[in-house]
Amino acid sequence: MDTLLQQLLNGLVVGSVYALVALGYTMVYGILGLINFAHGEVLMVGALTALTVITTLMGVSPDMPPLLLLGIGLLAAMVVCMIVAFLMERLAYRKLRNAPRLAPLITAIGVSFLLQTLAMIVWGRNYHTFPQLISTTPMQPIEGVYINPIQITTIVASAIIMVGLVLLVTRTKLGRAMRATAENHRVASLMGVDVNKIISLTFVLGAALAAVAGVLFASNYGIAHYAMGFMPGLKAFTAAVLGGIGNLGGAMLGGIVLGLVEAVGAGYIEHLTFGFLNSSYQDIFAFVILGIVLIFRPTGLLGERVSDRA
Amino acid sequence: MDQLAEAVPYLGKRNLKAARWVVIIIALVAPIIAMMFGRTWVRILDFALLYMMLALGLNLVVGFAGLLDLGYIAFYAVGAYTWAFLASPHFGVHWPFWAILPLGAGFAAMAGIILGFPVLRLRGDYLAIVTLGFGEIVRIFMNNLNYPVNITNGPQGINALDSMNLFGWDLARNLTIGDVQIHSLYLYYYFFLLCVAGSIMFIQRMQISRIGRAWAAMRDDELAAKAIGINTRNLKLLAFSLGATFGGVAGGLFGSFQGFVSPESFSLMESIAVLTMVVFGGMGNIAGAVVGALALTALPEILRNIAVPLQETLFGHVLLDPEVLRMLLLSLAMILMMLLRPGGLIPAHARYSRPELLGKGVRT
Numbered sequence: 021m022d023t024l025l026q027q028l029l030n031g032l033v034v035g036s037v038y039a040l041v042a043l044g045y046t047m048v049y050g051i052l053g054l055i056n057f058a059h060g061e062v063l064m065v066g067a068l069t070a071l072t073v074i075t076t077l078m079g080v081s082p083d084m085p086p087l088l089l090l091g092i093g094l095l096a097a098m099v100v101c102m103i104v105a106f107l108m109e110r111l112a113y114r115k116l117r118n119a120p121r122l123a124p125l126i127t128a129i130g131v132s133f134l135l136q137t138l139a140m141i142v143w144g145r146n147y148h149t150f151p152q153l154i155s156t157t158p159m160q161p162i163e164g165v166y167i168n169p170i171q172i173t174t175i176v177a178s179a180i181i182m183v184g185l186v187l188l189v190t191r192t193k194l195g196r197a198m199r200a201t202a203e204n205h206r207v208a209s210l211m212g213v214d215v216n217k218i219i220s221l222t223f224v225l226g227a228a229l230a231a232v233a234g235v236l237f238a239s240n241y242g243i244a245h246y247a248m249g250f251m252p253g254l255k256a257f258t259a260a261v262l263g264g265i266g267n268l269g270g271a272m273l274g275g276i277v278l279g280l281v282e283a284v285g286a287g288y289i290e291h292l293t294f295g296f297l298n299s300s301y302q303d304i305f306a307f308v309i310l311g312i313v314l315i316f317r318p319t320g321l322l323g324e325r326v327s328d329r330a
Numbered sequence: 331m332d333q334l335a336e337a338v339p340y341l342g343k344r345n346l347k348a349a350r351w352v353v354i355i356i357a358l359v360a361p362i363i364a365m366m367f368g369r370t371w372v373r374i375l376d377f378a379l380l381y382m383m384l385a386l387g388l389n390l391v392v393g394f395a396g397l398l399d400l401g402y403i404a405f406y407a408v409g410a411y412t413w414a415f416l417a418s419p420h421f422g423v424h425w426p427f428w429a430i431l432p433l434g435a436g437f438a439a440m441a442g443i444i445l446g447f448p449v450l451r452l453r454g455d456y457l458a459i460v461t462l463g464f465g466e467i468v469r470i471f472m473n474n475l476n477y478p479v480n481i482t483n484g485p486q487g488i489n490a491l492d493s494m495n496l497f498g499w500d501l502a503r504n505l506t507i508g509d510v511q512i513h514s515l516y517l518y519y520y521f522f523l524l525c526v527a528g529s530i531m532f533i534q535r536m537q538i539s540r541i542g543r544a545w546a547a548m549r550d551d552e553l554a555a556k557a558i559g560i561n562t563r564n565l566k567l568l569a570f571s572l573g574a575t576f577g578g579v580a581g582g583l584f585g586s587f588q589g590f591v592s593p594e595s596f597s598l599m600e601s602i603a604v605l606t607m608v609v610f611g612g613m614g615n616i617a618g619a620v621v622g623a624l625a626l627t628a629l630p631e632i633l634r635n636i637a638v639p640l641q642e643t644l645f646g647h648v649l650l651d652p653e654v655l656r657m658l659l660l661s662l663a664m665i666l667m668m669l670l671r672p673g674g675l676i677p678a679h680a681r682y683s684r685p686e687l688l689g690k691g692v693r694t
Contacts, residue, residue, distance in 0.1 A: 055455045115669055121454040122398055123668050126609055129400075129602060130664030137657040141650060250598075254466075257459060300474045307463030314456055315448050 022164035027287040033171045035279020036178035040233035041256030042271035044226025050202045050266035051222050057128035060253015061135035065104055066097040066231030067238035068143050074151055086153035097231040105227030109220055139246040147245045150238040174236045182272050258310040264323025273321060281305055337617040337676045361519045372515040378627040379522035380580050385607040385619040386529050387576025393614035395569035396549025398458040400601050401465025405574040407596035408441050409434040409581020414591045417492035427494050431582045438578025439571040446570035450563055465601055472593040487592025494586045518587055530616055606660045610667050612674025621675060630656035
């Protein structure tokens with residue numbers, strides 16, 4: 021029972037990071053019908069930028085309060101990621117907006133590997149230790165179940181950001197413009213929406229979320245390196261599909277569900293397969309779920325739009 | 331063959347017969363010229379031929395049938411591991427070459443069908459992601475199936491694979507005829523060349539056959555293809571399994587040539603590399619796949635030989651190591667090709683496909 025609770029908790033932490041990244045996928049997909057394959061790399065750029073900024077600041081003024089350090093690092097990460105995403109859309113995707121579907125996807129794969137390579141050049145191939153500025157000393161709220169402050173921060177921060185995003189999309193004029201663009205570019209532009217601006221903004225917004233996710237992810241695991249974005253990116257995509265791609269609530273639900281399934285699955289796979297498979301097979305869950313969802317319910321858990329794309 | 335000949339600059343459009351001879355002579359003489367620059371270059375040519383085979387197989391899936399497969403390297407892995415299991419001290423089995431290669435091809439084809447069935451309903455980007463997942467699953471299993479029973483030997487891979495032995499004639503040993511000694515790398519080159527030539531001939535026939543035309547119809551408009559009575563399910567499965575077969579054969583050749591296999595050789599980056607070769611050369615075009623594979627295998631090596639000494643003289647140390655340069659080259663090739671010349675280096679022949687679909691305007 022304790023194991024189950026513990027794994028559920030771990031799943032919730034990872035799941036909220038997946039959810040943050042999945043939101044970026046789903047927003048871009050909702051508006052452009054494009055799987056932004058490079059979105060996971062944005063997470064990596066965010067984590068590594070924050071790492072550089074924080075370690076530099078620590079060197080300059082060692083007695084800065086850790087929360088301030090983290091705040092500045094996060095802010096820098098968000099800014100850099102937003103710029104990266106803006107350039108990505110402007111230079112690579114915009115020209116292909118009306119191209120057949122394979123072209124933007126192949127470009128996105130190219131962008132993803134380009135970002136990884138550039139990160140490899142800037143930050144090297146080694147694993148970096150990410151400074152854990154929020155304490156990782158575990159507490160024991162229930163006997164046998166551990167949780168540490170960074171995990172709590174991850175869950176709370178993700179929840180706040182998600183609520184904020186939903187409010188932005190449903191309540192503001194900007195959100196209305198985004199929804200209109202997602203419905204139909206041409207009609208939206210006839211109604212006075214600057215479609216290009218909205219699309220740029222969607223990318224930038226998604227990148228900001230990915231930057232936060234990257235910093236949280238790296239803080240939780242204490243490491244950062246150039247290829248760290250790939251797996252979370254893929255899993256977040258799975259989460260977006262699981263929840264129903266193009267649907268904000270779906271992305272959040274999908275992220276949490278995927279995190280829970282993965283954590284619980286990793287905890288029990290050894291018992292279930294009589295010791296044949298162990299937790300190093302954890303990554304398989306995401307792919308299996310992705311396959312099953314796409315085959316049996318391509319619209320996802322919450323997706324109502326019947327998609328002809330699948 | 332003819333598509334390759336047509337791709338020869340200048341001559342291809344005017345004198346097909348002469349162009350054909352040019353291609354044949356280049357193919358035959360290439361390793362001898364490469365040897366002048368050193369043995370490594372012959373080895374690189376050998377690898378280029380293996381990549382050609384992969385690119386040809388992937389081109390069949392992506393270019394002909396329009397199914398974007400990002401897990402293609404998994405079939406290569408199946409072929410290579412089949413070789414490793416049946417011809418190495420790992421299990422102590424040493425089967426002959428002509429038994430393993432067809433078996434590896436068969437296993438790969440089966441893997442293709444196993445992948446094909448669940449993804450029949452998917453198209454475009456979803457298909458790409460699921461096939462990517464398939465490739466990753468295969469890699470995770472290769473990495474971890476050393477426990478509790480040691481099957482794949484985990485991340486270390488399997489060593490000391492048997493070399494290729496054609497009816498008592500070992501390709502890994504230098505061949506001596508009279509006083510002339512022919513280096514083993516040449517033997518591999520000409521054997522691989524034979525395999526690639528066979529593949530090209532087969533695929534070309536396939537392309538203009540009823541099946542090839544049905545693939546083109548399915549790729550250009552699946553609904554319309556269904557409406558005129560094309561069985562898209564069988565055609566998709568055929569494309570997956572046939573493409574996989576080429577991957578499996580290439581994998582077997584790779585295993586025996588390299589002498590060891592490890593999961594590292596079958597990473598996602600390799601799938602992407604093969605895809606870039608197809609895209610760079612020109613999707614749906616045999617000559618494109620061949621030229622793309624050759625260019626993107628040779629270019630990084632040339633860069634390695636130019637850029638590394640250049641950096642050492644300029645900066646005093648190596649700033650960008652060759653592996654980084656290769657990734658940079660591949661990713662830029664992919665992006666720039668899609669933006670500037672979506673049809674690829676050698677755009678597909680109008681008769682076999684509709685290049686305007688790859689360009690702009692038409693949304694499929």
